[in-house]
Amino acid sequence: MNPRPSPAAATLLEVRELAFARRDEPVFGPLDFDLAGGEIGLIEGDNGSGKTTLLRILAGLLRASSGSARVDGLAPSDPAAAGIALLLGHQLGLKADLGVRENLATAAGLYGQREGCGITDTITEVGLDGYADVPVRQLSAGQKKRAALARLRLLPARLWLLDEPFANLDRAGIALVNRLLDVHVAGHGAALVTTHGAVSFRDHATRRIALS
Amino acid sequence: MSAPSARAGYVAVLRRDLLLAWRRRGEAALPVLYALIVATLFPFALGPEGALLSRIAAGVVLVTVLLAMLLSLDGLFRPDWEDGSLEQLLLAPQPLGLLLAAKILAHWLTTALPLLLASPLLAAMLHLPTAVLPVLMAALVLATPLMSLLGALVVALTVGTRRSGMLLALMLLPLMVPVVIFAAGAVSAAQQGLPFIAPLAWLGAALVLALVLAPAACAAALRIALDA
Numbered sequence: 001m002n003p004r005p006s007p008a009a010a011t012l013l014e015v016r017e018l019a020f021a022r023r024d025e026p027v028f029g030p031l032d033f034d035l036a037g038g039e040i041g042l043i044e045g046d047n048g049s050g051k052t053t054l055l056r057i058l059a060g061l062l063r064a065s066s067g068s069a070r071v072d073g074l075a076p077s078d079p080a081a082a083g084i085a086l087l088l089g090h091q092l093g094l095k096a097d098l099g100v101r102e103n104l105a106t107a108a109g110l111y112g113q114r115e116g117c118g119i120t121d122t123i124t125e126v127g128l129d130g131y132a133d134v135p136v137r138q139l140s141a142g143q144k145k146r147a148a149l150a151r152l153r154l155l156p157a158r159l160w161l162l163d164e165p166f167a168n169l170d171r172a173g174i175a176l177v178n179r180l181l182d183v184h185v186a187g188h189g190a191a192l193v194t195t196h197g198a199v200s201f202r203d204h205a206t207r208r209i210a211l212s
Numbered sequence: 213m214s215a216p217s218a219r220a221g222y223v224a225v226l227r228r229d230l231l232l233a234w235r236r237r238g239e240a241a242l243p244v245l246y247a248l249i250v251a252t253l254f255p256f257a258l259g260p261e262g263a264l265l266s267r268i269a270a271g272v273v274l275v276t277v278l279l280a281m282l283l284s285l286d287g288l289f290r291p292d293w294e295d296g297s298l299e300q301l302l303l304a305p306q307p308l309g310l311l312l313a314a315k316i317l318a319h320w321l322t323t324a325l326p327l328l329l330a331s332p333l334l335a336a337m338l339h340l341p342t343a344v345l346p347v348l349m350a351a352l353v354l355a356t357p358l359m360s361l362l363g364a365l366v367v368a369l370t371v372g373t374r375r376s377g378m379l380l381a382l383m384l385l386p387l388m389v390p391v392v393i394f395a396a397g398a399v400s401a402a403q404q405g406l407p408f409i410a411p412l413a414w415l416g417a418a419l420v421l422a423l424v425l426a427p428a429a430c431a432a433a434l435r436i437a438l439d440a
Binding site for chain 1: 302
Protein backbone atom coordinates (compact mmCIF):
# COMPACT_ATOMS: atom_id res chain seq x y z
CA MET A 1 0.00 0.00 0.00
CA ASN A 2 2.67 2.48 1.00
CA PRO A 3 5.98 1.86 -0.72
CA ARG A 4 7.65 5.01 0.62
CA PRO A 5 10.31 4.34 3.23
CA SER A 6 9.75 6.31 6.41
CA PRO A 7 12.76 8.40 7.33
CA ALA A 8 13.37 8.70 11.03
CA ALA A 9 12.63 12.36 11.47
CA ALA A 10 9.67 12.59 9.06
CA THR A 11 6.63 14.19 10.60
CA LEU A 12 4.01 11.49 11.00
CA LEU A 13 1.29 13.57 12.58
CA GLU A 14 0.56 17.23 12.01
CA VAL A 15 -2.18 18.94 13.97
CA ARG A 16 -3.12 22.53 13.20
CA GLU A 17 -5.74 24.61 15.04
CA LEU A 18 -7.67 21.43 15.74
CA ALA A 19 -10.79 21.98 17.82
CA PHE A 20 -13.83 19.92 18.65
CA ALA A 21 -17.23 21.03 19.88
CA ARG A 22 -20.15 18.87 20.87
CA ARG A 23 -23.44 20.69 20.16
CA ASP A 24 -21.66 24.08 20.11
CA GLU A 25 -20.11 23.26 23.49
CA PRO A 26 -16.32 23.42 23.00
CA VAL A 27 -14.61 20.24 24.19
CA PHE A 28 -10.98 21.04 23.43
CA GLY A 29 -8.72 23.09 21.23
CA PRO A 30 -7.54 24.74 19.23
CA LEU A 31 -4.53 22.43 19.38
CA ASP A 32 -1.23 22.65 17.52
CA PHE A 33 1.42 19.97 17.62
CA ASP A 34 3.57 17.72 15.49
CA LEU A 35 4.71 14.18 16.12
CA ALA A 36 7.63 12.75 14.19
CA GLY A 37 8.70 9.14 13.79
CA GLY A 38 10.53 8.07 16.95
CA GLU A 39 8.52 10.32 19.25
CA ILE A 40 5.98 9.55 21.96
CA GLY A 41 3.37 12.14 22.77
CA LEU A 42 1.59 12.16 26.12
CA ILE A 43 -1.88 13.68 26.14
CA GLU A 44 -2.63 15.22 29.51
CA GLY A 45 -6.02 16.29 30.70
CA ASP A 46 -8.70 15.66 33.29
CA ASN A 47 -11.67 13.35 32.88
CA GLY A 48 -13.94 14.68 30.17
CA SER A 49 -11.31 16.95 28.68
CA GLY A 50 -11.58 15.17 25.34
CA LYS A 51 -8.56 12.84 25.30
CA THR A 52 -10.47 9.94 23.83
CA THR A 53 -12.27 12.25 21.41
CA LEU A 54 -8.94 13.60 20.16
CA LEU A 55 -7.66 10.09 19.50
CA ARG A 56 -10.87 9.16 17.68
CA ILE A 57 -10.56 12.23 15.46
CA LEU A 58 -6.94 11.37 14.64
CA ALA A 59 -7.97 7.77 13.86
CA GLY A 60 -10.60 9.07 11.43
CA LEU A 61 -13.66 7.93 13.36
CA LEU A 62 -14.88 11.43 14.19
CA ARG A 63 -14.73 14.72 12.34
CA ALA A 64 -13.16 17.73 13.98
CA SER A 65 -15.24 20.90 14.23
CA SER A 66 -12.44 23.08 12.86
CA GLY A 67 -8.76 22.94 12.05
CA SER A 68 -6.95 20.08 10.41
CA ALA A 69 -5.02 16.93 11.21
CA ARG A 70 -2.66 15.20 8.81
CA VAL A 71 -1.47 11.62 9.27
CA ASP A 72 1.56 11.13 7.04
CA GLY A 73 0.30 14.06 4.96
CA LEU A 74 -3.21 12.67 4.54
CA ALA A 75 -6.51 13.48 6.22
CA PRO A 76 -7.34 10.80 8.83
CA SER A 77 -10.60 9.89 7.09
CA ASP A 78 -8.87 9.53 3.69
CA PRO A 79 -9.05 5.83 2.67
CA ALA A 80 -5.39 6.03 1.61
CA ALA A 81 -4.47 6.84 5.24
CA ALA A 82 -6.20 3.72 6.59
CA GLY A 83 -3.82 1.37 8.33
CA ILE A 84 -1.14 4.00 9.05
CA ALA A 85 -2.64 4.77 12.44
CA LEU A 86 -3.92 2.13 14.85
CA LEU A 87 -6.30 2.95 17.67
CA LEU A 88 -6.40 1.01 20.92
CA GLY A 89 -9.47 2.22 22.76
CA HIS A 90 -11.41 1.22 25.85
CA GLN A 91 -13.23 -1.39 23.80
CA LEU A 92 -10.46 -3.71 22.75
CA GLY A 93 -12.06 -5.02 19.56
CA LEU A 94 -11.58 -8.65 20.52
CA LYS A 95 -14.21 -11.29 19.79
CA ALA A 96 -14.99 -13.00 23.08
CA ASP A 97 -15.78 -16.38 21.52
CA LEU A 98 -12.54 -16.58 19.55
CA GLY A 99 -9.07 -17.36 20.82
CA VAL A 100 -6.22 -14.83 20.85
CA ARG A 101 -4.67 -16.48 17.81
CA GLU A 102 -7.92 -16.30 15.81
CA ASN A 103 -8.45 -12.68 16.78
CA LEU A 104 -4.94 -11.80 15.66
CA ALA A 105 -5.34 -13.73 12.40
CA THR A 106 -8.45 -11.70 11.58
CA ALA A 107 -6.65 -8.44 12.32
CA ALA A 108 -3.66 -9.51 10.20
CA GLY A 109 -6.00 -10.40 7.33
CA LEU A 110 -7.43 -6.89 7.44
CA TYR A 111 -4.33 -4.82 8.12
CA GLY A 112 -1.40 -7.01 7.08
CA GLN A 113 1.54 -7.95 9.27
CA ARG A 114 4.64 -6.12 10.40
CA GLU A 115 7.75 -7.49 8.75
CA GLY A 116 9.42 -10.16 10.86
CA CYS A 117 6.41 -10.59 13.16
CA GLY A 118 4.58 -13.89 13.44
CA ILE A 119 1.35 -14.45 15.32
CA THR A 120 2.81 -17.14 17.61
CA ASP A 121 5.91 -15.07 18.44
CA THR A 122 3.76 -12.06 19.18
CA ILE A 123 1.56 -14.03 21.56
CA THR A 124 4.70 -15.22 23.38
CA GLU A 125 6.05 -11.69 23.46
CA VAL A 126 3.02 -10.32 25.32
CA GLY A 127 3.14 -13.20 27.79
CA LEU A 128 0.06 -15.11 26.68
CA ASP A 129 1.90 -18.34 26.01
CA GLY A 130 -0.51 -21.19 26.68
CA TYR A 131 -3.56 -18.95 26.23
CA ALA A 132 -3.34 -18.66 22.44
CA ASP A 133 -6.38 -20.84 21.81
CA VAL A 134 -8.41 -20.10 24.93
CA PRO A 135 -11.54 -18.06 24.11
CA VAL A 136 -10.93 -14.42 25.03
CA ARG A 137 -14.09 -14.53 27.19
CA GLN A 138 -12.20 -16.73 29.69
CA LEU A 139 -9.21 -14.39 30.01
CA SER A 140 -8.82 -11.83 32.78
CA ALA A 141 -9.13 -8.11 32.04
CA GLY A 142 -5.36 -7.75 32.05
CA GLN A 143 -4.87 -10.70 29.75
CA LYS A 144 -7.42 -9.26 27.33
CA LYS A 145 -5.43 -6.04 27.35
CA ARG A 146 -2.31 -8.03 26.56
CA ALA A 147 -4.10 -9.68 23.64
CA ALA A 148 -4.97 -6.22 22.32
CA LEU A 149 -1.33 -5.15 22.78
CA ALA A 150 -0.28 -8.15 20.71
CA ARG A 151 -2.32 -6.65 17.87
CA LEU A 152 -0.29 -3.42 18.12
CA ARG A 153 2.90 -5.40 17.83
CA LEU A 154 1.66 -7.54 14.94
CA LEU A 155 0.10 -4.95 12.62
CA PRO A 156 2.29 -2.68 10.49
CA ALA A 157 0.81 0.63 11.73
CA ARG A 158 3.36 3.42 12.20
CA LEU A 159 1.29 5.66 14.44
CA TRP A 160 -0.18 4.19 17.62
CA LEU A 161 -3.08 5.96 19.25
CA LEU A 162 -3.30 4.45 22.73
CA ASP A 163 -6.19 5.31 25.01
CA GLU A 164 -5.23 4.39 28.58
CA PRO A 165 -2.94 1.51 27.59
CA PHE A 166 -1.91 0.94 31.21
CA ALA A 167 -5.40 0.35 32.58
CA ASN A 168 -5.98 -3.14 34.06
CA LEU A 169 -2.32 -4.11 33.77
CA ASP A 170 -0.04 -5.39 36.52
CA ARG A 171 3.55 -4.17 36.94
CA ALA A 172 4.85 -6.66 34.39
CA GLY A 173 2.12 -5.53 31.99
CA ILE A 174 3.08 -1.89 32.41
CA ALA A 175 6.68 -2.83 31.72
CA LEU A 176 5.45 -4.68 28.64
CA VAL A 177 3.69 -1.57 27.29
CA ASN A 178 6.84 0.48 27.85
CA ARG A 179 8.94 -2.18 26.13
CA LEU A 180 6.58 -2.33 23.13
CA LEU A 181 6.70 1.46 22.90
CA ASP A 182 10.53 1.38 22.97
CA VAL A 183 10.63 -1.15 20.14
CA HIS A 184 8.05 0.81 18.17
CA VAL A 185 9.93 4.09 18.57
CA ALA A 186 13.24 2.44 17.72
CA GLY A 187 11.61 1.37 14.46
CA HIS A 188 10.78 5.02 13.70
CA GLY A 189 7.16 4.63 14.72
CA ALA A 190 5.33 7.22 16.78
CA ALA A 191 2.75 6.93 19.52
CA LEU A 192 0.21 9.20 21.13
CA VAL A 193 -0.76 8.05 24.62
CA THR A 194 -3.35 9.09 27.18
CA THR A 195 -2.82 7.95 30.73
CA HIS A 196 -3.76 8.74 34.30
CA GLY A 197 -1.57 6.44 36.31
CA ALA A 198 1.93 5.14 35.63
CA VAL A 199 3.78 8.28 36.64
CA SER A 200 7.04 6.70 35.57
CA PHE A 201 5.75 6.90 32.02
CA ARG A 202 6.17 10.69 32.01
CA ASP A 203 9.92 10.27 31.46
CA HIS A 204 9.15 8.16 28.41
CA ALA A 205 7.22 10.84 26.57
CA THR A 206 9.18 13.19 24.38
CA ARG A 207 6.28 15.56 23.94
CA ARG A 208 3.39 16.67 26.13
CA ILE A 209 0.05 17.82 24.80
CA ALA A 210 -2.20 19.47 27.34
CA LEU A 211 -5.97 19.56 26.86
CA SER A 212 -7.92 22.01 28.93
CA MET B 213 5.32 -5.18 5.53
CA SER B 214 2.95 -7.54 3.76
CA ALA B 215 0.36 -5.36 2.07
CA PRO B 216 -3.22 -6.26 3.02
CA SER B 217 -5.31 -7.07 -0.05
CA ALA B 218 -9.04 -6.61 -0.44
CA ARG B 219 -9.36 -10.36 -0.88
CA ALA B 220 -7.47 -11.11 2.34
CA GLY B 221 -9.71 -8.71 4.27
CA TYR B 222 -12.88 -10.19 2.80
CA VAL B 223 -11.76 -13.73 3.62
CA ALA B 224 -10.68 -12.72 7.14
CA VAL B 225 -14.08 -11.22 7.97
CA LEU B 226 -16.01 -14.09 6.40
CA ARG B 227 -13.87 -16.65 8.23
CA ARG B 228 -14.24 -14.85 11.53
CA ASP B 229 -18.03 -14.56 11.31
CA LEU B 230 -18.48 -18.18 10.23
CA LEU B 231 -16.16 -19.31 13.02
CA LEU B 232 -18.16 -17.26 15.55
CA ALA B 233 -21.39 -18.80 14.29
CA TRP B 234 -19.83 -22.26 14.58
CA ARG B 235 -18.79 -21.58 18.19
CA ARG B 236 -22.41 -20.74 18.97
CA ARG B 237 -24.04 -23.21 16.62
CA GLY B 238 -26.90 -23.80 19.04
CA GLU B 239 -28.11 -20.29 18.27
CA ALA B 240 -28.39 -21.11 14.56
CA ALA B 241 -31.17 -23.56 15.39
CA LEU B 242 -33.31 -20.92 17.12
CA PRO B 243 -34.70 -19.19 13.98
CA VAL B 244 -35.53 -22.63 12.52
CA LEU B 245 -37.38 -23.65 15.69
CA TYR B 246 -39.19 -20.30 15.70
CA ALA B 247 -40.31 -20.79 12.09
CA LEU B 248 -41.42 -24.33 12.89
CA ILE B 249 -43.54 -23.22 15.83
CA VAL B 250 -45.14 -20.28 14.03
CA ALA B 251 -46.02 -22.47 11.04
CA THR B 252 -47.53 -25.01 13.43
CA LEU B 253 -49.81 -22.37 14.95
CA PHE B 254 -51.66 -21.75 11.69
CA PRO B 255 -53.41 -25.15 11.46
CA PHE B 256 -54.40 -24.75 15.11
CA ALA B 257 -55.86 -21.31 14.45
CA LEU B 258 -57.52 -22.01 11.10
CA GLY B 259 -58.45 -25.67 11.43
CA PRO B 260 -56.85 -28.67 9.78
CA GLU B 261 -58.82 -28.40 6.52
CA GLY B 262 -56.38 -29.43 3.74
CA ALA B 263 -57.74 -27.25 0.94
CA LEU B 264 -57.54 -24.04 2.98
CA LEU B 265 -54.05 -24.81 4.28
CA SER B 266 -52.66 -25.68 0.87
CA ARG B 267 -53.97 -22.35 -0.44
CA ILE B 268 -52.21 -20.30 2.26
CA ALA B 269 -49.16 -22.57 2.70
CA ALA B 270 -46.75 -20.69 0.43
CA GLY B 271 -47.57 -17.32 1.95
CA VAL B 272 -47.26 -18.64 5.50
CA VAL B 273 -43.85 -20.24 4.82
CA LEU B 274 -42.60 -17.08 3.13
CA VAL B 275 -43.68 -14.68 5.86
CA THR B 276 -42.55 -17.03 8.62
CA VAL B 277 -39.08 -17.37 7.12
CA LEU B 278 -38.73 -13.59 6.72
CA LEU B 279 -39.90 -12.98 10.31
CA ALA B 280 -37.45 -15.58 11.62
CA MET B 281 -34.67 -13.76 9.76
CA LEU B 282 -35.84 -10.44 11.21
CA LEU B 283 -35.26 -11.78 14.73
CA SER B 284 -31.65 -12.62 13.95
CA LEU B 285 -30.78 -9.37 12.13
CA ASP B 286 -30.16 -7.40 15.30
CA GLY B 287 -27.09 -9.55 15.91
CA LEU B 288 -25.51 -8.53 12.61
CA PHE B 289 -23.62 -5.42 13.76
CA ARG B 290 -24.56 -4.89 17.40
CA PRO B 291 -22.08 -7.34 18.99
CA ASP B 292 -19.28 -5.92 16.81
CA TRP B 293 -20.29 -2.43 17.80
CA GLU B 294 -20.34 -3.27 21.51
CA ASP B 295 -16.91 -4.93 21.63
CA GLY B 296 -15.17 -2.42 19.37
CA SER B 297 -14.48 -4.74 16.44
CA LEU B 298 -16.73 -2.62 14.23
CA GLU B 299 -14.22 0.22 14.63
CA GLN B 300 -11.49 -2.13 13.48
CA LEU B 301 -13.53 -2.80 10.33
CA LEU B 302 -14.20 0.90 9.78
CA LEU B 303 -10.51 1.76 10.05
CA ALA B 304 -9.28 -1.10 7.86
CA PRO B 305 -7.63 -0.26 4.53
CA GLN B 306 -10.16 -2.27 2.53
CA PRO B 307 -13.38 -0.67 1.21
CA LEU B 308 -15.89 -0.93 4.06
CA GLY B 309 -18.66 -2.05 1.70
CA LEU B 310 -16.65 -5.12 0.75
CA LEU B 311 -16.06 -6.12 4.36
CA LEU B 312 -19.75 -5.61 5.17
CA ALA B 313 -20.64 -7.77 2.15
CA ALA B 314 -18.61 -10.55 3.80
CA LYS B 315 -20.54 -10.06 7.04
CA ILE B 316 -23.88 -10.11 5.20
CA LEU B 317 -22.90 -13.27 3.32
CA ALA B 318 -21.92 -14.94 6.60
CA HIS B 319 -25.26 -13.89 8.10
CA TRP B 320 -27.17 -15.32 5.15
CA LEU B 321 -25.23 -18.58 5.30
CA THR B 322 -25.79 -19.02 9.03
CA THR B 323 -29.45 -17.94 9.35
CA ALA B 324 -31.17 -18.08 5.96
CA LEU B 325 -29.63 -21.33 4.75
CA PRO B 326 -30.90 -23.44 7.71
CA LEU B 327 -34.33 -21.85 7.19
CA LEU B 328 -34.20 -22.72 3.48
CA LEU B 329 -33.38 -26.30 4.37
CA ALA B 330 -36.31 -26.43 6.80
CA SER B 331 -38.87 -24.82 4.50
CA PRO B 332 -39.79 -28.00 2.52
CA LEU B 333 -40.76 -29.45 5.90
CA LEU B 334 -42.87 -26.40 6.74
CA ALA B 335 -44.49 -26.53 3.29
CA ALA B 336 -45.31 -30.22 3.68
CA MET B 337 -46.85 -29.61 7.11
CA LEU B 338 -49.21 -27.10 5.46
CA HIS B 339 -50.12 -29.38 2.53
CA LEU B 340 -48.41 -27.34 -0.15
CA PRO B 341 -48.74 -29.28 -3.44
CA THR B 342 -45.40 -30.93 -4.15
CA ALA B 343 -45.38 -29.65 -7.72
CA VAL B 344 -45.28 -26.04 -6.47
CA LEU B 345 -42.45 -26.61 -3.97
CA PRO B 346 -39.62 -25.86 -6.47
CA VAL B 347 -41.20 -22.48 -7.25
CA LEU B 348 -41.51 -21.66 -3.54
CA MET B 349 -37.87 -22.64 -3.01
CA ALA B 350 -36.76 -20.49 -5.94
CA ALA B 351 -38.72 -17.55 -4.52
CA LEU B 352 -37.11 -18.10 -1.10
CA VAL B 353 -33.61 -18.37 -2.60
CA LEU B 354 -34.14 -14.94 -4.15
CA ALA B 355 -36.08 -13.35 -1.29
CA THR B 356 -33.86 -14.32 1.66
CA PRO B 357 -30.66 -12.60 0.40
CA LEU B 358 -32.78 -9.53 -0.31
CA MET B 359 -33.95 -9.66 3.31
CA SER B 360 -30.34 -9.97 4.51
CA LEU B 361 -29.14 -7.05 2.35
CA LEU B 362 -32.02 -4.66 3.09
CA GLY B 363 -32.00 -5.76 6.73
CA ALA B 364 -28.29 -4.99 7.01
CA LEU B 365 -28.94 -1.50 5.70
CA VAL B 366 -31.62 -0.82 8.31
CA VAL B 367 -29.56 -2.41 11.09
CA ALA B 368 -26.64 -0.20 10.12
CA LEU B 369 -28.84 2.87 10.49
CA THR B 370 -30.11 1.82 13.92
CA VAL B 371 -26.93 0.33 15.38
CA GLY B 372 -26.26 3.30 17.66
CA THR B 373 -29.76 3.37 19.15
CA ARG B 374 -30.86 1.52 22.24
CA ARG B 375 -33.55 -1.16 22.06
CA SER B 376 -33.77 -0.97 18.29
CA GLY B 377 -35.62 -4.28 17.81
CA MET B 378 -39.09 -2.80 17.27
CA LEU B 379 -37.69 0.11 15.26
CA LEU B 380 -35.92 -2.39 13.02
CA ALA B 381 -39.18 -4.23 12.30
CA LEU B 382 -41.06 -0.98 11.64
CA MET B 383 -38.43 0.23 9.19
CA LEU B 384 -37.62 -3.04 7.45
CA LEU B 385 -40.99 -4.76 6.97
CA PRO B 386 -42.47 -2.02 4.72
CA LEU B 387 -39.39 -2.43 2.50
CA MET B 388 -40.12 -6.14 2.27
CA VAL B 389 -43.70 -5.66 0.96
CA PRO B 390 -42.70 -5.77 -2.75
CA VAL B 391 -40.52 -8.81 -2.09
CA VAL B 392 -43.42 -10.65 -0.45
CA ILE B 393 -45.81 -9.64 -3.25
CA PHE B 394 -43.53 -10.93 -6.01
CA ALA B 395 -42.49 -14.09 -4.17
CA ALA B 396 -46.06 -15.02 -3.20
CA GLY B 397 -47.25 -14.00 -6.67
CA ALA B 398 -44.88 -16.48 -8.30
CA VAL B 399 -46.08 -19.34 -6.10
CA SER B 400 -49.79 -18.62 -6.49
CA ALA B 401 -49.34 -18.31 -10.27
CA ALA B 402 -47.64 -21.71 -10.30
CA GLN B 403 -50.44 -23.13 -8.14
CA GLN B 404 -53.01 -22.01 -10.73
CA GLY B 405 -50.92 -23.36 -13.61
CA LEU B 406 -50.06 -19.86 -14.88
CA PRO B 407 -46.57 -18.69 -15.97
CA PHE B 408 -44.53 -17.73 -12.91
CA ILE B 409 -41.23 -16.62 -14.42
CA ALA B 410 -42.00 -12.88 -14.49
CA PRO B 411 -42.32 -12.31 -10.72
CA LEU B 412 -39.22 -14.44 -10.12
CA ALA B 413 -37.35 -12.35 -12.69
CA TRP B 414 -38.42 -9.20 -10.85
CA LEU B 415 -37.08 -10.66 -7.60
CA GLY B 416 -33.84 -11.56 -9.35
CA ALA B 417 -33.48 -8.04 -10.71
CA ALA B 418 -34.11 -6.56 -7.27
CA LEU B 419 -31.53 -8.92 -5.78
CA VAL B 420 -28.87 -7.91 -8.32
CA LEU B 421 -29.56 -4.26 -7.59
CA ALA B 422 -29.38 -4.84 -3.84
CA LEU B 423 -26.16 -6.88 -4.16
CA VAL B 424 -24.48 -3.94 -5.86
CA LEU B 425 -25.95 -1.06 -3.86
CA ALA B 426 -26.75 -2.35 -0.36
CA PRO B 427 -23.18 -3.00 0.91
CA ALA B 428 -22.04 0.49 -0.13
CA ALA B 429 -25.18 2.08 1.33
CA CYS B 430 -24.66 0.02 4.46
CA ALA B 431 -21.11 1.38 4.77
CA ALA B 432 -22.36 4.95 4.45
CA ALA B 433 -25.12 4.30 6.99
CA LEU B 434 -22.65 2.85 9.51
CA ARG B 435 -20.33 5.82 9.16
CA ILE B 436 -23.28 8.15 9.79
CA ALA B 437 -24.53 6.11 12.74
CA LEU B 438 -21.10 6.02 14.41
CA ASP B 439 -20.01 9.62 13.75
CA ALA B 440 -21.81 10.77 16.86
